Amino acid sequence: MRILSIETSCDETGVAIVDAGDEGTGVNFRVLANRTLSQVALHKEYGGVFPTLAKREHSRTLVPLFVRTLKDAGLYKTTSRHVIEHPLREEFQQILEREPELYSAFISEIPHIDPPSIDAIAVTVGPGLEPALWVGINFAKALSMIWKIPVIPANHMEGHVLSSLPSNHKDEMSLPAVEFPAVALLISGGHTELVLMRDWLSYEILGETRDDAVGEAFDKVARILGLPYPGGPEISRIAQHGTPGVYPLPRPMLRSDDLSFSFAGLKTAVLYLVRSLGELDDSHKANIAREFEEAAIDVLLSKSVRAIEMYDARTLIIGGGVSANDRLRDRFRKEVARVLPSVLLFIPDRELSTDNALMIAIAGYFERERATRDTATIIAQGNLRLTQG
Numbered sequence: 001m002r003i004l005s006i007e008t009s010c011d012e013t014g015v016a017i018v019d020a021g022d023e024g025t026g027v028n029f030r031v032l033a034n035r036t037l038s039q040v041a042l043h044k045e046y047g048g049v050f051p052t053l054a055k056r057e058h059s060r061t062l063v064p065l066f067v068r069t070l071k072d073a074g075l076y077k078t079t080s081r082h083v084i085e086h087p088l089r090e091e092f093q094q095i096l097e098r099e100p101e102l103y104s105a106f107i108s109e110i111p112h113i114d115p116p117s118i119d120a121i122a123v124t125v126g127p128g129l130e131p132a133l134w135v136g137i138n139f140a141k142a143l144s145m146i147w148k149i150p151v152i153p154a155n156h157m158e159g160h161v162l163s164s165l166p167s168n169h170k171d172e173m174s175l176p177a178v179e180f181p182a183v184a185l186l187i188s189g190g191h192t193e194l195v196l197m198r199d200w201l202s203y204e205i206l207g208e209t210r211d212d213a214v215g216e217a218f219d220k221v222a223r224i225l226g227l228p229y230p231g232g233p234e235i236s237r238i239a240q241h242g243t244p245g246v247y248p249l250p251r252p253m254l255r256s257d258d259l260s261f262s263f264a265g266l267k268t269a270v271l272y273l274v275r276s277l278g279e280l281d282d283s284h285k286a287n288i289a290r291e292f293e294e295a296a297i298d299v300l301l302s303k304s305v306r307a308i309e310m311y312d313a314r315t316l317i318i319g320g321g322v323s324a325n326d327r328l329r330d331r332f333r334k335e336v337a338r339v340l341p342s343v344l345l346f347i348p349d350r351e352l353s354t355d356n357a358l359m360i361a362i363a364g365y366f367e368r369e370r371a372t373r374d375t376a377t378i379i380a381q382g383n384l385r386l387t388q389g
Ligand code: KG4
Pocket: 010, 187, 188, 189, 190, 191, 214, 215, 216, 218, 219, 230, 231, 232, 233, 236, 320, 321, 322, 323, 324, 325, 326, 353, 354, 355
């Protein structure tokens, strides 16, 4: 099954094309093309993602990125026959009317492309920034209409879970045999949650953050230290030169009985510390970054171990942008091997940790039964949650 996937939930525009199938040994994916275009440079000025700007940028870049992805996959062919018939034009004028830049790019490019052989379009419908999500969704609907391809609504967080699993041999990926129950720790800019999977596609949220997500805390602490957006990679870069414990920070909710998190207090503790120190030099910043990183990882690790013990889980899956953090990867590997040696640990490839469309293709394949040509029912769901299916 050939899947085209689209991701526009936040500040990365992503398009991928994969061939997916169940073969004797399990699920296999062949990546024909996978492109991500980051808007980071644009949002840097604002110190965070600015939703209307994100939407406009997705609208401007999605069609050209899609064309490049088709070319990468060897699926781009032009045709002299104009592929959009008249009655249809009005229908998708309606679909695209809220995205004028997307509409003009669409009309100037897509009718000249020979419809490629693609079986379904997977698109992120949530969670994320709704104006940004709508760009990908409306593009998927318009393509679906003219090329007569069904659309699969995909959950961004399911993408983060599933993209941690494949062992990557260049462009061929296969999914391992996961032993259930599994616990997934999802850590990104918008989420911090522990999820129980009793089987494929079944998700039960065991605990989540009560305030800031851990990625958000990385971004805010970076700002307090005068580092640019996005803060996660910056914190982890300077933390390498720091010493933990020089400025002790709290480990919020480390000993609470539940599986909830809280990171707002940790961020505020950094703020007060920085105010008390006055002018900061590089070594202050490195020591604070390192202690902050250790504090956040301590809490994530201890709650993950607790969840695994409580539910007798056989597998731990980590997903989301913060899983790109080197120190976190290293400490989870060592600690899980030490205290839970029989638990299988999956951490995504670094390129698959942060947002990308490949993860949406994988989620789309798993959710292929949801494919529909009745796309009126597909809407952006900013607060979409993982469910038991
Ligand atoms: O999953 P993601 O790309 O987007 C969302 O779905 O939110 O996650 C983005 C988050 C940002 O908060 C970013 O600072 C954080 O992931 N991040 C990191 C690192 N790389 C990205 N946090 C810590 N260390 C990193 N190396």
